[in-house]
Amino acid sequence: MGYARTNTVCMIGATAVAVTVEASVFKSSAKGADTVRMSGLPDSVVNQAQTRVRSAMANSALRFPDKSVSVNFGPASMPTTGSAADLALALTIMCADDTLPMEKLNDTVLLSELGLDGTLRAVPGTLPALMEARRSGMRTAIVSPENAAEASLVDGLTVYAPRDLATLVAWLFNQTTLDPVMPTAPGTPPPLPDLADVRGQPTARRALEIAAAGGHHMLMVGPPGAGKTMLAERLPSILPPLSDAEAVEVTSLHSLRGRFSGGAATLMRHAPFEAPHHSITMQALVGGGSGHVGPGSLALAHRGVLFVDEAPEWKRSVLDSLRQPLESGEVRIRRANTSICYPAKVILVLAANPCPCAPNKPYDCTCTPQVKRGYLPRISRPLMDRIDLRVDLPAVPPSAILAELSEAEPSELVAKRVARAREAATARWSESGEGWQCNSEVPGPALRSERWRLPPPVRKSVDELLLKERITARGYDRILKLAWTIADLREHDRPTAEDITIASELRIGYTLT
Numbered sequence: 001m002g003y004a005r006t007n008t009v010c011m012i013g014a015t016a017v018a019v020t021v022e023a024s025v026f027k028s029s030a031k032g033a034d035t036v037r038m039s040g041l042p043d044s045v046v047n048q049a050q051t052r053v054r055s056a057m058a059n060s061a062l063r064f065p066d067k068s069v070s071v072n073f074g075p076a077s078m079p080t081t082g083s084a085a086d087l088a089l090a091l092t093i094m095c096a097d098d099t100l101p102m103e104k105l106n107d108t109v110l111l112s113e114l115g116l117d118g119t120l121r122a123v124p125g126t127l128p129a130l131m132e133a134r135r136s137g138m139r140t141a142i143v144s145p146e147n148a149a150e151a152s153l154v155d156g157l158t159v160y161a162p163r164d165l166a167t168l169v170a171w172l173f174n175q176t177t178l179d180p181v182m183p184t185a186p187g188t189p190p191p192l193p194d195l196a197d198v199r200g201q202p203t204a205r206r207a208l209e210i211a212a213a214g215g216h217h218m219l220m221v222g223p224p225g226a227g228k229t230m231l232a233e234r235l236p237s238i239l240p241p242l243s244d245a246e247a248v249e250v251t252s253l254h255s256l257r258g259r260f261s262g263g264a265a266t267l268m269r270h271a272p273f274e275a276p277h278h279s280i281t282m283q284a285l286v287g288g289g290s291g292h293v294g295p296g297s298l299a300l301a302h303r304g305v306l307f308v309d310e311a312p313e314w315k316r317s318v319l320d321s322l323r324q325p326l327e328s329g330e331v332r333i334r335r336a337n338t339s340i341c342y343p344a345k346v347i348l349v350l351a352a353n354p355c356p357c358a359p360n361k362p363y364d365c366t367c368t369p370q371v372k373r374g375y376l377p378r379i380s381r382p383l384m385d386r387i388d389l390r391v392d393l394p395a396v397p398p399s400a401i402l403a404e405l406s407e408a409e410p411s412e413l414v415a416k417r418v419a420r421a422r423e424a425a426t427a428r429w430s431e432s433g434e435g436w437q438c439n440s441e442v443p444g445p446a447l448r449s450e451r452w453r454l455p456p457p458v459r460k461s462v463d464e465l466l467l468k469e470r471i472t473a474r475g476y477d478r479i480l481k482l483a484w485t486i487a488d489l490r491e492h493d494r495p496t497a498e499d500i501t502i503a504s505e506l507r508i509g510y511t512l513t
Helices: 049-058 086-096 126-135 145-151 165-172 202-214 228-234 244-256 282-286 316-320 323-328 369-373 398-402 411-431 456-467 473-489 497-508
Strands: 002-012 015-026 036-039 068-074 108-111 140-143 158-160 218-221 305-308 330-334 339-343 347-352 389-392
Touching (some): 002 126, 015 086, 108 126, 126 140, 202 218, 202 228, 202 347, 202 411, 202 473, 218 228, 228 305, 228 347, 323 330, 389 497, 456 473, 456 497
Parallel strands (some): 036 068, 108 140, 140 158, 218 347, 218 389, 305 347
Antiparallel strands (some): 015 068, 330 339
């Protein structure tokens, strides 16, 4: 009886799990002795791997053992999902049959799907999988050529990317050489859209700056051409660059969607921007699906911006699926045997026309009063209660469009103010022993505690809104958070009465009288 074991990694949501693939090959007189029996918790894709392995070996002039084969994926209590274990399964069976040497497979992680012709094919999630392999003590990685550039981002691993199974087997027998994959020099990322391109809309620009400084959600209502999409697309340009840890985290999520296969890969250093179409399904937005549970647009926008254009045109159930993740900063998808979690700390930006006919001028509207009144309320009140900034955008005057020069501030200057405000907030909450990085993360009870409670004269305008039931308790706390962000931008130690008033006006969408 022969026995062998190799190493691979499977992804369970955004979590990489090191998996040991064990194989035992032995003669048996029982009927059907040439079958492969798998134990552990392999999913349907893994169970079908024996078909791919048999064909790949046959087309690579390799012999599949004519014996009983038992395969175990460990730890047996963890689900093994996806096709990333194909290569490990093939090599483990050959090693257990004593037809392949094991020397070069010690401390090696095998991560590739096998084509029926024996080619090594890309798998999603290569970056987080190899990072887990490195933490588990692996020193060498074998991946597909399509995943080579992505794999080279992981320090401390020697990466090989053979084109097919036959080439890999020849290398294991020292019959050929494989050159390690060398990290490619990071290219210059394309420039982000600049706020200087936006003409007019000073109120919306100010609200965008506040949203970036405090991580607040935002709604913009205005006619077509008012600049809603332009403003949203430029929000990442004023957000702070991602730190090393954040860049790895965000890039790993995009790796799970296979966005780096076949091309040069670099860590994402700018806040991501996701703008799904209003016809998107709930599973595509928050993640899920049958079989493989992948990240949705919400998780892909982690530490960046999720832009929901034409918000009233979205299905209410799909839009309302954002409510819980916006509060917790994560998406949790439960299945019968497991619970999958994706991080989802985003700035949500909603955009809407004032009515279905979307006129450029109010007097051109052809909607009935009933239709007009019912359009924006298609966005549910519980979701709207989580939106901190509500801005009406007027139509941009022709003079602003035709002007040859723009007096608008570029993103670079705005980003510096945003960075200073975030640094002030981080320092303040760190001194209090908390790990909050921006004001939107601070719980309401903390802001109303004895240490951070504002004096009654400062809170007067927001207290009156609560007493008159113009805002909810959540709305009250969110106005306080907005006020702290405005104070940080204005370099105040604590919010003033004017900061509270500005925050209240931005929250309810009109000027207080």
